[in-house]
Amino acid sequence: MSKMSKSQAVLQSEKITVDFSGFKAIKNLDFQVKPNTVHFVIGPNGAGKTTLLDVICGKSKASEGKLTFKNKYDLTKMTEYGIVHKGISRKFQAPSIFSKLTVFENLEIAMKQKKSLSGILFAKLKKDNKKKIDDMLNLIGLSEEQDKKAGSLAHGQKQWLEIAMVLMQEPDLVLLDEPIAGMTKTERMKTGELITQIAKDRAVLIVEHDMDFVKEYADVVTVMHEGQLLREGSMEEVQNDPQVRQVYLGRKVEAHA
Numbered sequence: 001m002s003k004m005s006k007s008q009a010v011l012q013s014e015k016i017t018v019d020f021s022g023f024k025a026i027k028n029l030d031f032q033v034k035p036n037t038v039h040f041v042i043g044p045n046g047a048g049k050t051t052l053l054d055v056i057c058g059k060s061k062a063s064e065g066k067l068t069f070k071n072k073y074d075l076t077k078m079t080e081y082g083i084v085h086k087g088i089s090r091k092f093q094a095p096s097i098f099s100k101l102t103v104f105e106n107l108e109i110a111m112k113q114k115k116s117l118s119g120i121l122f123a124k125l126k127k128d129n130k131k132k133i134d135d136m137l138n139l140i141g142l143s144e145e146q147d148k149k150a151g152s153l154a155h156g157q158k159q160w161l162e163i164a165m166v167l168m169q170e171p172d173l174v175l176l177d178e179p180i181a182g183m184t185k186t187e188r189m190k191t192g193e194l195i196t197q198i199a200k201d202r203a204v205l206i207v208e209h210d211m212d213f214v215k216e217y218a219d220v221v222t223v224m225h226e227g228q229l230l231r232e233g234s235m236e237e238v239q240n241d242p243q244v245r246q247v248y249l250g251r252k253v254e255a256h257a
Contacts, residue, residue, distance in 0.1 A: 008071065010035045010173055010203045011056065016065035016076075018051055018227075025051040027227040028065070033173065033220075038199045040206050040214045042238075043224035044247070049207045052224070053175050056205070057090045058083045070172065089166040090175035097162055099151030103142050106150050107133045110165035132168070140164045140194065156187030160194065167198060174198065176206045180213055192217040215239075 009032035018026040026048045033039050041049045054060035055067065058080035067075040073086050098106050111129060137143040140160040145153065150161060159179060166174055180188045195204055195217060208214055214221060214235060221238045223230040231241045238244055
């Protein structure tokens, strides 16, 4: 991964607009993500949160504006594959793992390398690559489960495995879509600790609805409303903003303030 100073933006959007046949899901959005931060995007349904992730990873295309990654790549002009190759990886809400392969094999396949699936499975694993996988297993707490079929894991463990698969690509920016959905309280806490740990080496951008989780683990919170940036700052700044209370958080914020 390339090293950037904390003051630089790893991702910068300038007047991004996403138009779906006349419906503007995002309107003139100016937005940035700093390195080594846990950055949450929140807002009511239809605010444009998931569309923002789609544009960043190339799944959807901006109709106007510029989206710059690491101060040199305009993501609006790149393919999904090209964006991954430059250092952005996304985990969707539903886990997409290879259920019939072991936990270890899933991480081996996800490793950043140009090989076919069969080539990876039957090639002799290099010592340094094995260490990378062992370190990742330790990070997500699945060392003891490494020889288990991934399909047999608990829900939270599957989510951690997929986060690890994303990390094996060595991204500078990780995109997570509701990473704690369906988790137990213990699993949610472990996920928060994992996110904090991985943000030491990269930026993590998360779409989330659970305000308690956001409050606990956010460095920066962006509130979106009707495709636009409504407010950005710390969770305390966001939850004390009268306009945010009015359009989205309301009594929830008052209860947790």
